[in-house]
Amino acid sequence: MRQADxxxxxxxxxxxxxxxxxxxxxxxxxxxxxxxKWSEEISRVLSSYCRQPGQRVGLMxxxxxxxxxxxxxxxxVGGVVAPLNIRYRTQELLYYLQDTGAAALIVPGDLVExxxxxxxxLDSVPALIQVDDRERCRVLSEGGGSAVSGSIDGSPPILLQxxxxxxxxxxxxxxxxxxxxxxxxxxxxVFDLWPADRFLGAAPFTxxxxxxRSMMTSMFVGATLHTVGEFNRRAVLxxxxxERITYFGSVxxxxxxxxxxxxxxxxxxxxxxxxxxxxxxxxxxxxxxxRERYGLYVxxxxxxxxxxxxxxxxxxxxxxxLESVGRPLPGVSFRTVDDHGRDVAxxxxxxxxxxxxxxxxxxxxxxEATAAAFKEGGYYSGDLGRLAPDGSLTLTGRKKxxxxxxxxxxxxxxxxxxxxxxxxxxxxxxxxxxxxHGDDLVRCVIVAASPxxxxxxxxxxxxxxxxxxxxxxxxxxxxxxxTDTGKLLRHQV
Amino acid sequence: xxxxxxxxxxxxxxxxAARHQLEDDVVLEESTGLLGRGIGLDSVEALQLVGQMExxxxxxIGDEELDAMHFQTVGSFVRxxxxxxx
Numbered sequence: 001m002r003q004a005d006x007x008x009x010x011x012x013x014x015x016x017x018x019x020x021x022x023x024x025x026x027x028x029x030x031x032x033x034x035x036x037k038w039s040e041e042i043s044r045v046l047s048s049y050c051r052q053p054g055q056r057v058g059l060m061x062x063x064x065x066x067x068x069x070x071x072x073x074x075x076x077v078g079g080v081v082a083p084l085n086i087r088y089r090t091q092e093l094l095y096y097l098q099d100t101g102a103a104a105l106i107v108p109g110d111l112v113e114x115x116x117x118x119x120x121x122l123d124s125v126p127a128l129i130q131v132d133d134r135e136r137c138r139v140l141s142e143g144g145g146s147a148v149s150g151s152i153d154g155s156p157p158i159l160l161q162x163x164x165x166x167x168x169x170x171x172x173x174x175x176x177x178x179x180x181x182x183x184x185x186x187x188x189x190v191f192d193l194w195p196a197d198r199f200l201g202a203a204p205f206t207x208x209x210x211x212x213r214s215m216m217t218s219m220f221v222g223a224t225l226h227t228v229g230e231f232n233r234r235a236v237l238x239x240x241x242x243e244r245i246t247y248f249g250s251v252x253x254x255x256x257x258x259x260x261x262x263x264x265x266x267x268x269x270x271x272x273x274x275x276x277x278x279x280x281x282x283x284x285x286x287x288x289x290x291r292e293r294y295g296l297y298v299x300x301x302x303x304x305x306x307x308x309x310x311x312x313x314x315x316x317x318x319x320x321x322l323e324s325v326g327r328p329l330p331g332v333s334f335r336t337v338d339d340h341g342r343d344v345a346x347x348x349x350x351x352x353x354x355x356x357x358x359x360x361x362x363x364x365x366x367x368e369a370t371a372a373a374f375k376e377g378g379y380y381s382g383d384l385g386r387l388a389p390d391g392s393l394t395l396t397g398r399k400k401x402x403x404x405x406x407x408x409x410x411x412x413x414x415x416x417x418x419x420x421x422x423x424x425x426x427x428x429x430x431x432x433x434x435x436x437h438g439d440d441l442v443r444c445v446i447v448a449a450s451p452x453x454x455x456x457x458x459x460x461x462x463x464x465x466x467x468x469x470x471x472x473x474x475x476x477x478x479x480x481x482x483t484d485t486g487k488l489l490r491h492q493v
Numbered sequence: 494x495x496x497x498x499x500x501x502x503x504x505x506x507x508x509x510a511a512r513h514q515l516e517d518d519v520v521l522e523e524s525t526g527l528l529g530r531g532i533g534l535d536s537v538e539a540l541q542l543v544g545q546m547e548x549x550x551x552x553x554i555g556d557e558e559l560d561a562m563h564f565q566t567v568g569s570f571v572r573x574x575x576x577x578x579x
Contacts, residue, residue, distance in 0.1 A: 232555075234553075256537060257544070261542060262553075472534075473533045
């Protein structure tokens, strides 16, 4: 496989596109040549902290031009970007900073205080750097310097993300330049993308969907990216109409909300050449309501943190295949297997196993999880699905017990640990419950040690875990269902 | 209860019933919680509910006005929508 360097690729595209707009962030446009210079400034500062290739840099920022500049600034010095969710609470941020062994943490001004709170509790402290529209790149505090680094399968790493595991701590997913280059080329090909395209960057860049399929893809093809820091229903619709957006990839929840947003007069979204939903299923009923209001269907795309983009439904007769996630991208393949790893017949339900040059082949530092998920060159996704005779896939459920909350995977054990730490909680179990939009709700059942209210649990959770992990269903019971030997019957809760 | 409040409650009940979260005989009281307790709406459903109210009463409510405090109880939500109808 040829070596790829996405920072060099960005520099080449920036030189080619010059004064054309790379990112429009609110009212402010950033031409390619300016964004490239900004990212070089960040690289110069980072070079003091990332002295070896493969050192990690935490990037905790909302969707913005600053995010893009920082991202390529990190890549240029051979660093690994560790995107961190801006919704993380101190305890979570602390965990990820420790685990990444970050040499530096980049945040915008309004997250400086929460970052400092976490850094104050770290032994090995990363440098704290502010990057935003006010401070192009300002070092706020020097770090104690960690030296975690290294390459994967001979290719330089670029991204360190985390995915929840069914047991234990979140698993590390480290993807390389070569893997991402492959995925970006595939996306550019299947969506037929050009520099003239105008992308809407509304899905969070902290998540693989917004990061790779919107931000990175847009920069890869030399298009213009309109970033949305905070989702606002009518502002997004107005942006699509006003800027003649052509590419809108997001999560099901955003399309559901837009489908239910009344609009005065006609809202012309005819500029959208590509609209796709990923990370959680978009139910046909929601998709039809979206079409009734705006005149187009949303395509379903299938991907994972481990593999990148797997497939997308590109059929022209979407009405008859709304549940399908389509056929694999070029060079990617999938099959469906039974519990023994044997292929099941088309039409039968089986676990989806993916093979892709864009996929990782191990979870660094976690041989048990690696052995369970990566076998014979394939990634066992834990997703259940049915293959159609034409090779397209329809997802039917999950084999693993993670909760899919709007595309963010929630580990019930992590939520249970947070709730269990409340002094009035004797026992707790957290499970997923079917949500109205095809994803899951986080539901918890508690056995209280003393009188306790849902508000007390919610307040307690808010200080410990990100908002999307906090249960939206809280129930109290006298006891939890268990076997004679005391094992929790999670599925009976 | 004002006519508008009664109409808002009717809309709220139809929204919740359509999502199988409300039995016919359940009484929606002023203090019934809409978010984490009782009904348990999430943020997507809260925005869908606002969309339904906008549709039913011809309103346009800015997202910047959608503070969680308006969704705490049936009473606070009805007052929030009522204020936009006036």
